[in-house]
Amino acid sequence: MSANRDPKLPWSVRSHNLAHFLTKNAARLKDRPAIIWGDLTIRWGELDQRVSALAAAMQQDFGVQPGDRVLVQTPNNNQITEIMLACWRIGAVWVPSNYRQRPDEVAYLAQKSDASLMFCEQDFPDHVTASIEAAPRLSQVICIGQGFGVAYDDVIARHMGTHVPNVAVDRDAPAWLFFTSGSTGRPKAVVLTHGQLTFTALNHLHDLTPGSTPDDMSLVVAPLSHGAGMHQLMMIAGGVGSVLVPSGRFDPAQAWELVQRYGVTNMFTVPTIVKMLTEHPSVDQFDHSSLRFVIYAGAPMYREDQKYALRKLGPVLVQYFGLGEVTGCITYLPREDHSAEDGPDVRIGTCGIERTGLHVSIQDDDGNEVGPGETGEICVAGPAVCAGYYMDDAANAKAFRDGWFRTGDLGHLDDARYLFITGRSSDMYISGGSNVYPREIEEIMLTHPALSEVAILGAPHPRWGEVGVAVCTFEPGQTVSADDLTAMLQAKLAKYKLPHHYVFLDEMPKTGYGKITKKLVREELEARGMWPGAAA
Incomplete structure (x- = not known):
């Protein structure tokens, strides 16, 4: 039966x-x-x-x-x-x-x-x-x-x-x-x-680690309860073994030693861990030439971090954007589309092309598909989309429309169907009647060598409705003033997009999976009495 x-x-x-x-x-x-x-x-x-x-x-x-x-x-x-x-x-x-x-x-x-x-x-x-x-x-x-x-x-x-x-x-x-x-x-x-996960395992093998065989070896550095578990499933499908890093606090040196010892060829992780791995001195102390694919997902990887990792590791980065509801991956940016240098042929900020077998549609609030370059909600259909939410009719009604899964993310496709994410629809805020998309500001701020991480949030304002709060952490031994950051941004952004407040933290709050979420950042500021509030 x-x-x-x-x-x-x-x-x-x-x-x-x-x-x-x-x-x-x-x-x-x-x-x-x-x-x-x-x-x-x-x-x-x-x-x-x-x-x-x-x-x-x-x-x-x-x-x-x-x-x-x-x-x-x-x-x-x-x-x-x-x-x-x-x-x-x-x-x-x-x-x-x-x-x-x-x-x-x-x-x-x-x-x-x-x-x-x-x-x-x-x-x-x-x-x-x-x-x-x-x-x-x-x-x-x-x-x-x-x-x-x-x-x-x-x-x-x-x-x-x-x-x-x-x-x-x-x-x-x-x-x-x-x-x-x-x-x-x-x-x-x-x-x-x-059925869905069988498709996903084979699809991931094809798109994320093409050419994988039982001679490969994968390093597990993220929790197997979520995205790393999906990655391990595809490794099992390909007969690829997995090496687990030691329990406890993540140690880049231990990870690089395992890469060298077992000839690790791929790993799945998040941008914050890629940043830790490539900026740690041990990256130059162990042989990582066996690596062919370093897959990062779960959060945006800012361009400056991306370029630094490519210079350290070579052309091994593979990005994917997705959600658990779509078994992780919706679009992917293969190795050949990564570049350590900017240039006219480099699509800076893209999260790649549609996974094989998936269809991405950018839709307006009424479900109409918009054209190339136009911003809308990222929607997806195909055999990787989940069977819905368990015992949650309200969530299902909100997440699905005319057979499309609505991601809640905003973005656009270019003429070649490369996807660019503007941000979460819930992250967007309206200042003086104009939409502000935090990702655009964050990308620019992270080109400053003193900044390590940045999160832009919209806070209530009595005149403008909402204004930006820039929450930042510094690179070790570095610092920069709010005035200097404002001067840098003024040359590149419209005035209504400029943050009104700057907050500098020793450490950015993250989820258990290493992701920066605006909810956690706001909760941290509120707990410290640093959230501007409606009277700002």
């Missing part, structure tokens, strides 16, 4: 079970490394056995059925990947949290997903207590380590040697509840399906 069959269909739209990628690798590549983490190396054959043992335990000991949601609270380790694949093998739905979230935030995920089983790393007992209180069906916990519930290693040992086949699934059977970052309120649960 196929998991989650739609009763309205007279036939089953049978799909590839995502765990079949592992089955293939175990048969063909069984002695090759699948996961390397510190002193631990798990090969594809062993990984398949461990996933089967875990799948058997979930079925036999914990009663997990196809369609049940399984919550996971853990930092990066081998277990998070094993749990993911075991869920898919038996038709359950993987629900990973951002392990940096508070107990009450993870409890919300447990309640929203109606989880029936939880895996939790031993350092998070309060997350277990809060989740069990919040989710009526959740009473069973498997502990990664020791301290509460049933020990993960004991579960594996008890069922080792048991073979569990991949259950039959439909194309639209949920596989992953991907919770959004919640930058504008409570996170929403995005439903990602077996």
Whole structure:
């Protein structure tokens, strides 16, 4: 019987079970490394056995059925990947949290997903207590380590040697509840399906790391619960092993040492980590010539940082823009479209071209498509678009229009269909009756050598309606005055776009995934009593 069959269909739209990628690798590549983490190396054959043992335990000991949601609270380790694949093998739905979230935030995920089983790393007992209180069906916990519930290693040992086949699934059977970052309120649960993720894995291999083979090796530096998990899925599809950086605070020197030791050929990360990696002295102390693709996503990468990284690493950068709702990637900027120097043929500020198989449309408020160069909302259609939000009719009604997914981002396409993002529709503010798009100002400010990061927010103003607040951090040992920044901007921007206020912070607030969101920046300023407010 196929998991989650739609009763309205007279036939089953049978799909590839995502765990079949592992089955293939175990048969063909069984002695090759699948996961390397510190002193631990798990090969594809062993990984398949461990996933089967875990799948058997979930079925036999914990009663997990196809369609049940399984919550996971853990930092990066081998277990998070094993749990993911075991869920898919038996038709359950993987629900990973951002392990940096508070107990009450993870409890919300447990309640929203109606989880029936939880895996939790031993350092998070309060997350277990809060989740069990919040989710009526959740009473069973498997502990990664020791301290509460049933020990993960004991579960594996008890069922080792048991073979569990991949259950039959439909194309639209949920596989992953991907919770959004919640930058504008409570996170929403995005439903990602077996058919959709199969397309995404193959599509990413084609567009982001073309030519990948089992001889490649990937470095995992971002949380596997979100975008890095999507990247690892495509690596599993290609038979590519993954090397995990050590737990704890990210250390660029450790990352570069792993690149050299294992001949790492690709990594997925965010612009802030690329910046840390390329500006750290260790970038010149280790051999990184094996690198072919450094994929950055999740936030804009400013042009000056991009040029610096290219000069340090060579032509290895690949950008993608997207959202969890579109399984990460909507457009991508391949290596050949990156340049360390500005010139007439360089499209500065673009986030690239449409992913293979996706259609981007720039639409006005009424859903009409606008022409090249005209700003509108970025909308997308194609097999990578999610199946909607779980148990959230209001969010679905807002996010979908005439079959298009509305990203909430503003931008335009040029004549060659390269996409340029102006900013989030929620980030735009209106000053003196004119629209102001923060990204334009941020890009210019970041050309100043003293500035490391910049976020522009619109704050209430009694005369102009809203005015700009520029929140900045400095490069080490550098400084610049507000007056000097204003003088630089006056030569390049209309007067209504100039920030009225400058705030200088030692560190920019970021999400658990290293992203700068305007919501967090504003909350930080308000907490410090630095937000201008309506009386500014």
